[in-house]
Amino acid sequence: MFYLLDLFGTLAFAISGVLTAMNKKMDPFGVFVIAFVTAVGGGTLRDVLIGRTPVGWMLDLNYVYTIIASFVIAVLFRKKLEKLRKSLFLFDTIGLGVFTLIGLEKGLETNLHPTICIALGTMTACFGGVIRDILCNEIPVIFRKEVYATVCILGGTVFFVLLQLNVPESIVYLLTPAVMIFVRLLVVYYKLSLPSLEREQ
Amino acid sequence: MFYLLDLFGTLAFAISGVLTAMNKKMDPFGVFVIAFVTAVGGGTLRDVLIGRTPVGWMLDLNYVYTIIASFVIAVLFRKKLEKLRKSLFLFDTIGLGVFTLIGLEKGLETNLHPTICIALGTMTACFGGVIRDILCNEIPVIFRKEVYATVCILGGTVFFVLLQLNVPESIVYLLTPAVMIFVRLLVVYYKLSLPSLEREQ
Amino acid sequence: MFYLLDLFGTLAFAISGVLTAMNKKMDPFGVFVIAFVTAVGGGTLRDVLIGRTPVGWMLDLNYVYTIIASFVIAVLFRKKLEKLRKSLFLFDTIGLGVFTLIGLEKGLETNLHPTICIALGTMTACFGGVIRDILCNEIPVIFRKEVYATVCILGGTVFFVLLQLNVPESIVYLLTPAVMIFVRLLVVYYKLSLPSLEREQ
Numbered sequence A, B, C: 001m002f003y004l005l006d007l008f009g010t011l012a013f014a015i016s017g018v019l020t021a022m023n024k025k026m027d028p029f030g031v032f033v034i035a036f037v038t039a040v041g042g043g044t045l046r047d048v049l050i051g052r053t054p055v056g057w058m059l060d061l062n063y064v065y066t067i068i069a070s071f072v073i074a075v076l077f078r079k080k081l082e083k084l085r086k087s088l089f090l091f092d093t094i095g096l097g098v099f100t101l102i103g104l105e106k107g108l109e110t111n112l113h114p115t116i117c118i119a120l121g122t123m124t125a126c127f128g129g130v131i132r133d134i135l136c137n138e139i140p141v142i143f144r145k146e147v148y149a150t151v152c153i154l155g156g157t158v159f160f161v162l163l164q165l166n167v168p169e170s171i172v173y174l175l176t177p178a179v180m181i182f183v184r185l186l187v188v189y190y191k192l193s194l195p196s197l198e199r200e201q
Helices: A002-023 A028-050 A061-076 A078-083 A085-109 A114-135 A148-164 A169-189 B002-023 B028-050 B061-076 B078-083 B085-109 B114-135 B148-164 B169-189 C002-023 C028-050 C061-076 C085-109 C114-135 C148-164 C169-189
Strands: none
Touching: A002 A028, A002 A061, A002 A078, A002 A085, A002 A114, A028 A061, A028 A085, A028 A114, A028 B028, A028 B148, A028 C028, A061 A078, A061 B114, A085 A114, A085 A148, A085 A169, A114 A148, A114 B114, A114 C061, A114 C114, A148 A169, A148 C028, B002 B028, B002 B061, B002 B078, B002 B085, B002 B114, B028 B061, B028 B085, B028 B114, B028 C028, B028 C148, B061 B078, B061 C114, B085 B114, B085 B148, B085 B169, B114 B148, B114 C114, B148 B169, C002 C028, C002 C061, C002 C085, C002 C114, C028 C061, C028 C085, C028 C114, C085 C114, C085 C148, C085 C169, C114 C148, C148 C169
16 A cells, blocks of 8 residues: 555656656656656665665666656646646645655664654655756756645654654554645645745845 | 776766866866766766665776876867867767666676666766766756667667577677667767657647 | 864855855755755765765764754854855865865775875865755856865875875874865965866867
């Protein structure tokens, strides 16, 4: 179940990569690489920084197949995807929750401090998009307006608070992404965003 | 012989880095770093992702010396290099073949699936250029028009098909880059490129 | 003492990150990530390339706390920091010396060749800024005009020459950053910079 959600998240992230790359007039190889990096970039960075190598997607081909499928779907149905925006957004939010959870888990397995685990969760969920934006020569969108990362940090904090309160693990694993998904939907519904920090005024 | 070709490829990639960086009005340090990264960036990324550390060029100084030599040659003879474009292109194509082969080999040594090995071969040959373009603040050229990466993927496929057919290894190691070099020359000669995937039309 | 200087350098680098990011109209999360990456990016890259994982800042939370403190200070006092430029520049120069020294040391511990150690020292001191500039979508400033990296290479060379001359280690560890700080102040005072290498003239 969890694994399936992970592949769902991978699918959503890969599709968002395809759509971004096609706007940049890239050729099919470029579009595929961007899709790949958007989907597994965050987890890859996490694995490299904690020393889990070969990195995850090299050992489980289902990720590669999922991304290839996303690529084909997104290229064939690019016009229709515009209309499916809401479903895509839901997938993406599920991905956000699941990826954060996976990052938190790997941090715990490596015996790292909760603060670092939260950083790893956020990295897993957000840095695929950061690498995508860098490859597309743009300032990463999550540095400018999305509350994306804030939701991950919140999720990580909820996770450790619940564990501290001796809430059973299975419930923690359900509640954490539930809170994240709820908050993100709320934020998008009310169009909230963090204020930008400008210098000199 | 193989090792010599590897250093040839390093030389060609480093020179292409110097020429790109000089167009961006960088200072000598910047030019050197770009040359370095173009030459060893792909292999470094590969080594980091599969966990072969310290990465290759740290353990064999010949790569460093080759890049320093390329830097000096390219800076001194920058005007004449324009005229030598064809030879440079040939070096570069040899580098492409050899680097792909090295990536395939490291993937096999790490017991990874053929699909992942092909990805590693392509990464070794292409990602030095990708990092070069990111450092120069451009959308990577191989994502937009070159058939560069496609040739690497083709080479990797040929490699595994031949192995599957029980062709002796030494012949596989000769045929793979030969096919790649032949296809690339053909592609450039006939000015072929992949169509770009644009959204909305 | 050395450790304290390291945290001082981290503070200075993080503040420079905050100031750069605020000029780009990033939101608080973006500003924090840029501060983080500027401060620990060089050391993280070094650790990944030589295989020391989990990377340094994951195992010692003092770096994280220092960066959080820098972030808060820089955001609260952004107007006053302009006037403190000279002190900041001094911190930054101390950071440059200390970070280079740490890179040299890790290289020696990993039994790498002096040339590679000098590269690691330079990387530790300079690549945080490079990653900061890439995330801000600019060509890295040290590739264009600063003599920053040259000072690191000089420092690394001095370090190994002194070791070769059998100068006691404690003196080498004091003299190396002293020479670097002196040269950098001199360079900035006389407004020296390396000439840019342009093609075609």
